Amino acid sequence: MNPQAIINHGRRTVFSRTLRPFDHGVCMSTRDIGEQNVLNVEQFIDERRFSxxxxxxxxxxxxxxxxxxxxxxxxxxxxxxxxxxxxxxxxxxxxxxxxxxxxxxxxxxxxxxxxxxxxxxxxxxxxxxxxxxxxxxxxxxxxxxxxxxxxxxxxxxxxxxxxxxxxxxxxxxxxxxxxxxxxxxxxxxxxxxxxxxxxxxxxxxxxxxxxxxxxxxxxxxxxxxxxxALPESVRFMVIKGWPDDRIRRVLRRIASGELVTASKFSVSDRVGEKETAPLALILSTRYRFGTLMLWLAYFMGLLVYYMLTSWMPTMIHDAGFTLRQASLVSALFPAGGVIGALGCGWLMDRFNPWRVVALAFLLLGAAVCAMGQGTANVQSLAIATFVAGVCMTGAQMSMLALAALFYPTHGRASGVAWMLGIGRLGGILGALGGGALSAAGYSMIAILTSMAAPAFVAAMALLFAVSVSNKQGSLQAAVVEPSP
Structure with missing residues (x-):
């Protein structure tokens, strides 16, 4: 490998890119390094239609x-x-x-x-x-x-x-x-x-x-x-040095028969990351702060989610509504889930994804407060519940996408999984806490108002991650920005 064909950007090693037009179906995104034709599999996927x-x-x-x-x-x-x-x-x-x-x-x-x-x-x-x-x-x-x-x-x-x-x-x-x-x-x-x-x-x-x-x-x-019939992750195969023929076969299926001529393959992970243990990587200096903020936000989000889904019908009924009204209003909470998930996903691909998810959590907190104040009539309670469900599902589902964007290939599964694992503890606390608060005699207004606080904490954690990263300079900016 010719070292002069490599450009170093901070701690990231990127092969110099030479793009050629398609010639009888030969793929792009290749880099000439010495006599070898090296293809970056991430760019290969990014440059093509969804097959x-x-x-x-x-x-x-x-x-x-x-x-x-x-x-x-x-x-x-x-x-x-x-x-x-x-x-x-x-x-x-x-x-x-x-x-x-x-x-x-x-x-x-x-x-x-x-x-x-x-x-x-x-x-x-x-x-x-x-x-x-x-x-x-x-x-x-x-x-x-x-x-x-x-x-x-x-x-x-x-x-x-x-x-x-x-x-x-x-x-x-x-x-x-x-x-x-x-x-x-x-x-x-x-x-x-x-x-x-x-x-x-x-x-x-x-x-x-x-x-x-x-x-x-x-x-x-x-x-x-x-x-x-599922393939292994093509990025994982490159990181672990799988045979080039196996990687090439998967890329050809992604490219719908397009000829892939590269003799070697690469990913854009930083130098030295693949030699680090996955857990050590997600808690390393570069990723530690973002990891902790993801854990905090997901923990708080699941605390709110499980408290509401586990105890909402009981709280609404105890507030003076009939069982039928309690059931119908509670059913509105998951009804807007698809709207929230797809809306957040669409916005995350166009704007800073951390700020998009933070905004969803802020709106969730406001909607939960509105639920607590909507006990006067069933219509206002129903509207607030539907809006809370849209924001809740959008924010919480988007957290997994956010984690997947944040971590490099070698630590991505560990990063996503540990965020989920830590967050589940918040779900357990929410399921148990709702019953404890109800048994202690707290009203629906008091419980729902208190549940706005975790939503606001989740939003602040994500916004804080963006703010701190921006102050640390360009090297750390990659921590909170989506992959190019």
């Missing part, structure tokens, strides 16, 4: 997230049937409902570093199969604690699947559409959650609660078999 092969990857990742949403919502629908059959109180089912949340946190924390070492594809297929098998095992549970253990193991698989589907897709979509397409994938959660309610209503009356776990377990096992 059918990339749509297939998006489709598979969408299905994985949809199964996550199905599992999350279905457990709430089966709880009353389980309590009735086993003769236990709903409070006694608390371990069953919370076990998966604990498993989700542990699964995310474990899966990220493993995926950064052995590959996203292997961990993704294994995690989908794992949570499918343990969901089927729930069919044979005979008591609360046995079911809690099975749900905990299911949660580990779910916790490993989401960050790796995020990471894999983010490394196959062009930068100009990355946030939007990632949020399209996250819309699968909303679809899966809706399907959980529909399927539960159709199956439980005739076939019992075990049929939900059976359906929810067979689907991911079958999907895991289909996921063998």
């Amino acid at each position: 059918p092969y990339q749509w297939l990857i998006l489709f598979f990742c969408f299905l994985i997230v949809a199964l996550d949403g199905f599992d999350t919502s279905a457990i709430g629908f089966v709880a009353p049937a389980i309590a009735k059959e086993w003769g236990v109180t709903k409070i006694a089912l608390g371990p069953v409902l919370s076990a998966a949340l604990v498993g989700l946190a542990i699964g995310a924390l474990l899966a990220g570093p493993v995926a950064d070492r052995i590959g996203r594809r292997k961990v993704l297929i294994g995690s989908v199969c794992f949570f499918g098998v343990w969901t089927i095992a729930c069919v044979f549970a005979t008591g609360v604690w046995q079911l809690s253990v099975f749900r905990f193991l299911t949660g580990i698989g779910l916790g490993a699947a989401l960050p790796n589907s995020t990471t894999l897709l983010s490394e196959y979509v062009p930068a100009r559409r990355r946030s939007l397409l990632l949020n399209v994938m996250f819309c699968g959660f909303t679809l899966g959650a809706s399907a959980g309610g529909v399927v539960s209503a159709a199956l439980i009356p005739d076939f019992g609660w075990r049929s939900i776990f059976l359906a929810g377990g067979i689907a991911p096992v079958l999907l895991a078999c289909a996921l063998v």
